[in-house]
Amino acid sequence: MKSVRNVFFGFALGLLSLLLFQNCTDQDHVGKMLRTDFSSRTPTDQNDGNTSTTTITLPPVGSEADPIIDPNCLTNDDYNACIFFKNPQFHNADNPFNPATNYSTDLTEHQVYAVNLKGLTNNKLQNSNFRVTSLQTGIEEAKPNPDGTWKFDYANDSNHKVAQVMTYYWIFEQIQWMKENVGTWYPENKNILADSYNESVQNNAYFSSSDNMIRLGVFTRSGPGGRSEAALSAEVTVHEMGHANWYYGNRTRNNFANTVVCPESNNTPCCPDDRGCVSAANEGQADVHAFFLFGESPSIGNFIDNNVGGLETNCGGLVVSRNPEVNFNLTTAAITNNCPFREIHWYGSVYAAIWWEIYKDPTSDKIEVAKLFNETIPVIGPQDTFEEMAGRILNLDAQFFAGKYSSKFDTEFRRRGLIPIF
Ligand SMILES: [Zn+2]
Numbered sequence: 001m002k003s004v005r006n007v008f009f010g011f012a013l014g015l016l017s018l019l020l021f022q023n024c025t026d027q028d029h030v031g032k033m034l035r036t037d038f039s040s041r042t043p044t045d046q047n048d049g050n051t052s053t054t055t056i057t058l059p060p061v062g063s064e065a066d067p068i069i070d071p072n073c074l075t076n077d078d079y080n081a082c083i084f085f086k087n088p089q090f091h092n093a094d095n096p097f098n099p100a101t102n103y104s105t106d107l108t109e110h111q112v113y114a115v116n117l118k119g120l121t122n123n124k125l126q127n128s129n130f131r132v133t134s135l136q137t138g139i140e141e142a143k144p145n146p147d148g149t150w151k152f153d154y155a156n157d158s159n160h161k162v163a164q165v166m167t168y169y170w171i172f173e174q175i176q177w178m179k180e181n182v183g184t185w186y187p188e189n190k191n192i193l194a195d196s197y198n199e200s201v202q203n204n205a206y207f208s209s210s211d212n213m214i215r216l217g218v219f220t221r222s223g224p225g226g227r228s229e230a231a232l233s234a235e236v237t238v239h240e241m242g243h244a245n246w247y248y249g250n251r252t253r254n255n256f257a258n259t260v261v262c263p264e265s266n267n268t269p270c271c272p273d274d275r276g277c278v279s280a281a282n283e284g285q286a287d288v289h290a291f292f293l294f295g296e297s298p299s300i301g302n303f304i305d306n307n308v309g310g311l312e313t314n315c316g317g318l319v320v321s322r323n324p325e326v327n328f329n330l331t332t333a334a335i336t337n338n339c340p341f342r343e344i345h346w347y348g349s350v351y352a353a354i355w356w357e358i359y360k361d362p363t364s365d366k367i368e369v370a371k372l373f374n375e376t377i378p379v380i381g382p383q384d385t386f387e388e389m390a391g392r393i394l395n396l397d398a399q400f401f402a403g404k405y406s407s408k409f410d411t412e413f414r415r416r417g418l419i420p421i422f
Contacts, residue, residue: 067113067116068114069113071109073111074108079115079149080117081149082113082115084113087232087304089308090297091110102227115169117150125141128189129175129191133196134160136199150165162232166196167196168194170293177293181367182367186247186377186378194216197229198217201216202219205217205239216237233301236290242288253278257382259277268341271332276347277385280345280350280386281348284351285348285351287300287322288359291324292370300322318338320346320349325356327350331417332347335347354416355369355373358409386418394409394410397409
C-alpha cells in the first residue's frame with residue numbers, strides 16, 4: 001500500500017533536490033567526528049532519563065567547552081544550548097518512541113546534548129555561510145534568553161525554537177567538519193537561507209538552488225503517532241546542505257541532464273537504467289555528508305519514521321534502505337528488477353553504500369576518503385553514470401593518494417555490477 005510518502009510532490013526538475021518521499025532501516029563511530037568521546041558513553045548516558053553524571057571526561061569549562069551528553073544540560077552553565085545529537089531517537093537508545101512523538105510530546109528528557117553555539121553574527125542564528133529562520137507565518141525568531149543562552153525547553157516550544165537552534169548548530173558543525181577535515185566547503189560565504197520550520201513543506205525537505213535555501217518541513221508518520229519537524233533530525237538538515245555543497249561544487253552541471261521521468265510514479269525523477277545517473281549520485285552523496293557527522297548511527301530519517309533503521313522502501317521483499325549497513329549487498333540491478341521504477345534516491349543509496357564501505361573500512365584513512373569524496377564533486381559530469389563516476393574516483397585516487405583506495409573502490413563498484421569506465 002502506498003503511503004503518503006509514496007505520493008510524489010510536484011516540483012520543478014532541476015530546481016529542487018528532494019530528500020525524501022519514500023515509505024520506508026547502524027553503528028561504528030568513525031573518524032574524527034565530534035570532539036565528544038562517545039566510546040566512553042554508557043547505555044544510561046544515551047538512554048538518559050536519569051540524572052546520573054555522565055562518564056564522559058569533561059573538557060575544560062567555559063564558552064569553548066566541547067559538547068557532552070548531560071541530563072542536566074538546561075542548568076549547566078558551561079553550555080549555552082541544549083539540543084539533540086542527530087535526533088531525539090538517538091537519545092532513546094536508538095529505539096523508536098512508543099507511542100511515536102508529536103509536537104506536544106515532552107522531549108526535554110532527551111534534550112541532553114550540551115553544546116555552545118559558535119560563529120554567530122550580531123548574536124543571531126546567522127553568519128556569512130548561512131542564516132536560520134522560519135518562513136512559517138507567526139513563528140517567532142529564536143533570540144537569546146536574558147541570560148545570553150539559547151536554551152529552549154522542547155516541552156514548551158510553540159515557536160519551534162529548538163528546531164531553529166538545531167538547524168544552526170548542525171549546519172555550523174557540518175561546515176566546520178568539512179573545512180577542518182577536507183579543506184573545502186564549496187558554498188563558502190553563500191549566505192544560504194535555512195528555513196527551519198515550515199508547515200507548507202509536507203513530508204519533505206529540500207535544497208533549492210534557485211532560491212539558495214534549504215527548507216525543512218513537517219513529517220507525518222505513516223503509523224500511529226504524530227508529526228515531527230524535519231529540523232529535529234540533524235542528519236536530514238546535513239543531507240540538504242550536502243546538496244548545497246554539491247551544487248556549489250559544480251554550478252555548471254545540470255543535475256538532471258541525464259535523468260528521465262518515471263511515468264509510473266507521477267513524474268518522479270529516475271535514472272535511465274541501472275548504471276545510475278547524476279541526480280541519483282547527488283542523493284547518495286548527500287547521505288554521505290550525514291555519515292561524516294553521524295557515522296556511529298548512519299541511518300537517515302529514523303526519527304522521522306520512528307524506525308530504528310531509518311527510511312526504507314520494501315520492493316516486493318527487497319529492502320532499499322537509507323542505512324548503508326542494510327544496503328551492503330544492494331545492487332542497482334536488484335532495484336531495477338524489484339522496484340516499481342528507477343527512482344533516484346534508491347539508486348543513490350547504492351552510491352552512498354559504496355562510499356560508506358570504503359570510509360568505514362578500518363584500513364582506510366577516513367579523512368583521506370572524505371577528501372577524495374569532496375574532490376569528486378566538481379568533476380562528475382551531467383551525463384555520467386555510476387560507472388563513469390567510478391572511473392573519475394579512481395583517477396582522482398591515483399592523483400591524490402597514489403591509487404591507495406582504487407582496489408577497494410573497484411571491488412565495491414564491481415560487487416554491485418558496475419564496471420568503472422575511464
Ligand atoms: Zn536529497
